[in-house]
Amino acid sequence: MKTSNEGLSTENGEVLEELKSFGLSFDEYQRLVQLLGRVPTRAEMALIGVMWSEHCCYKSSKRELKKLPTTGKRVLVKAGEENAGVVDLGNGWAVVFKIESHNHPSAVEPFQGAATGVGGIFRDIFTMGARPVCFMNSLRFGEIRAEKTTQASHNAFLLRNVVAGIAHYGNCVGVPTVGGELAFDSSYEGNPLVNVFCLGVVRVDRIQRGKAEGIGNPVFIAGSKTGRDGLKGAAFASRKLEGHKTEDRYSVQIADPFMGRILMSACLELFQEAGVVVGIQDMGAAGLICSTSETASRAKRGMEINLDNVPVREADMLAEEILLSESQERMLLIIHKDKVDRAKAIFAKWDVPFTQIGQVIEEEKLCFYHRGKKAIELSPDLIVHQAPVYELPATEPLLTNSSFPPLEKIPQPIDYKAFLLAFAALPQNSSREWIYRQFDYLVGLHAIEEPGADAAVLRVFLGNEQVRLAATLDGNGRYCGIDPYNGAKIAVAEAIRNLSVVGALPLGITDNLNFADPKNSLVYWQFKETIRGIAEACRFFDIPVTGGNVSFYNYSKDGAILPTPVIGAVGLIETDKPIPKLSFQHPGETIVLLGGWGEGLQGSLYLQERLGITGNQLPWFHLEAEKKHNEVLRLLISEGLLSTAHDLSEGGLALALIESVGSGRKKLGCSIVFPTNRRLDELLFNEAGARTIVSVPKNKLSAVLWNCQHKGLEAVVIGEVLEDYVLRLHYGEESIELKGTEIEKSWKNGLDALLSTTEDYGGA
Amino acid sequence: MNWAIIEFPGSNCGPDCVYVVEKVLKHKATLLWHTEKKIPSVDAIILPGGFSYGDYLRSGAMAALSNIMGAVKEAARLGVPILGICNGFQILCESKLLPGALITNRCSRFICSPIYLRVETNESIFTSLFYSGEVIQIPIAHGKGCFYADPQTIQKMESEGQILFCYCDANGNISQQSNPNGSLRNIAGIRNLKGNILGLMPHPERASENEFGSVDGKKIFQSVFSYIEAKKGKLLPC
Known part of the structure; x- marks a missing residue:
């Protein structure tokens, strides 16, 4: 049996096969050998394979994402700096918002996949110190009409369970789900898109950072135990789904919204006291390895972590399994060494497990000890910043000839009334009430109107003051399929128009870019064109992109999904009218x-x-x-x-x-x-x-x-x-x-x- | 007037109740954590909605076993008005302070919706400011709000006037069509025999400001307030 400390075998065929199992290409393997100055161990390859996956390091999208405008006079934390961007609201308060996808997990296990998607974005927001105010979601499914066919009934099954999963998490954590959007197209068959958005507010002087600063400061893990659920979820998100493999289910995590709620309550209470929390980061994709390496890298420090102290569900977990586990409802906290008792008292009050697992060290390295021995040592810089960045080929497709007939050749409906009623009843067009009735949109006393309007209007309490914010999600895969550049511009414009319809001045946008395989040059062209469109529209409206998410490898059995950028926009309503x-x-x-x-x-x-x-x-x-x-x-x-x-x-x-x-x-x-x-x-x-x-x-x-x-x-x-x-x-x-x-x-x-x-x- | 608001882990609607008590009613709110064994001298107690202990085991089952519920039972015995909203209602049933049980909605889904209620009687601490038979609007938001009790219990509740609110349509008709969750006899809110405990699935704190389209919920809090004031000898015009 091969142990995780061994290197690769020397047989070439086997090498490639093994590399593939770690999600590394041969070039990436060579890059890793060069950076390390030696052959990596299996454990290192397991970690790097995930940390250098598309989902974690944005290797195929990074160059393009840089073209988006991210600055603005209200931007306090820019896109990519931290877990979510922060925009100033004035009077010492700020708004934090972000969108994220959970497409692959929702395809395999729609209820838990969607629920954990909500949990992930929820943690991203309160990690920044913000109190979550609302959720929204943007959903895409294959056709659900003709329910009698297997495909349609499977799509309906996915839709029912995705909605139930979102409701399960959102309702239980007590954050209202106030709106969203939904569309259908056969290209999403078997690969639904589940994009979830969360918005929160924070006092500017209580914004939290994901930085492991202060040599000797203890590092804690808070929340649920670490188990084998969700192992390599990030890697799973970074490849095509292949049929319905049972083993893919193990890549889907299980949500515990109650733990999410008390974890948030404890963290928010802790943030009220200045100087206790030095740094904090939620554990999402690539779990502990991602949170330790990112927090260390931001502070240009290192960490010593004793994996034996991590509370685990299964005793026989390997070091790399503990590090890569994507068990939900966990946070990494770096606490000021003199304030540990305060932190312990607050987590004890909320009955949230809170365990010291290591400390911050001066040298920029991550040392993981397991079963009494040093198991892994890696530089945070290598993990976070040395990941490859690709410029992929993009090919503009030849114009299709399916041009559109002259108007006079198109017959009008014979019976307008019947046509209008049938048109209104289409799943694409009909009321979303069946969905939003399942969401507690009223908790928190924020949502002034029922969901289903152009934009959600939120009454938000900032200390003793009240402001009204507006939020909306918009995207149109059909438009972007026709012309990704202009389709993306329309998506941004529609989001801004939806804010204007409720009188809101836009503050910023967050984008979720859902595409197929970036290595397909036609797909990559769509991706580049989409970014060009978003960037141009944002520059035109003078609105910053404050963060977002990229989801590649979305395919139905018949081919690539429609290019689907989803734009989340947030605005401030200045009028009292x-x-x-x-x-x-x-x-x-x-x-x-x-x-x-x-x-x-x-x-x-x-x-x-x-x-x-x-x-x-x-x-x-x-x-x-x-x-x-x-x-x-x-x-x-x-x-x-x-x-x-x-x-x-x-x-x-x-x-x-x-x-x-x-x-x-x-x-x-x-x-x-x-x-x-x-x-x-x-x-x-x-x-x-x-x-x-x-x-x-x-x-x-x-x-x-x-x-x-x-x-x-x-x-x-x-x-x-x-x-x-x-x-x-x-x-x-x-x-x-x-x-x-x-x-x-x-x-x-x-x-x-x-x-x-x-x-x-x-x-x- | 001083309202105690009990907080369990997951009592998501606690802050909303505090807001309505302090900012809308302009009364005092005292937050009490579930570990407390005593309740200080207050005029009334609210068990807010939410998902205490994540609804694990059964909704309200874990909270019913907490320290503070001992103190709530003592307050109940002393006649302090107690208002259990949504999950608070479930906790009161699990604590046997109210009869019956709340089970999964008949459609098996969570429902968040504005709803019509008929006030069955105004002869109670909680409904004195309504007319008997008045149709009011207060939203619901629950997955497990279907009220169930055996036929004898229901009959007894009826004869004792313990049923205070029923789901109805805009005209006050009680029918299966106007029943959102399958509750027996369209029951939305009940009181105990003594009359000082109300369990209510709809959320009155979400119908206490004009922004939310109805202020009928506020009248429930105000009814309790007028009772407390009257008891103190300060009679208010109704």
């Missing part, structure tokens, strides 16, 4: 379409659903128009002129109207008059950017129109809010009438119909 709602509020108000009717059906969901055409063109989009639109929206809201505001995106005006009628608790309707010089389907379904429907009290209409005219923004009066619960569309002589109850049946119950196994309760 009421925030306009998603739904119609008062009968008799005038409905105004800001940004005009838009044109062209290219890139629209309507064409994809009706004719199965994606085409190679995106909807009309212009950054300057977006900027003007956002400024006017914020101005109108700050003057208290709007009762309703809902931006137009996928599904166009049609879906926006259905949502503003169907989501209202007051059950109000509207009547819209369309111009007859254009096709009705084009007016209803075009997805041109920079557009919002607003409803305005009669006595404020002239002020709205004047402001729009003054700023040069097209504003068209298109209809009015009705007392009747009905959506009425007038097109010349024709009129189409969708009853509120019909909208409820199709739009509101679209997901229930496909997902519910028992009869559901409708709520108040």
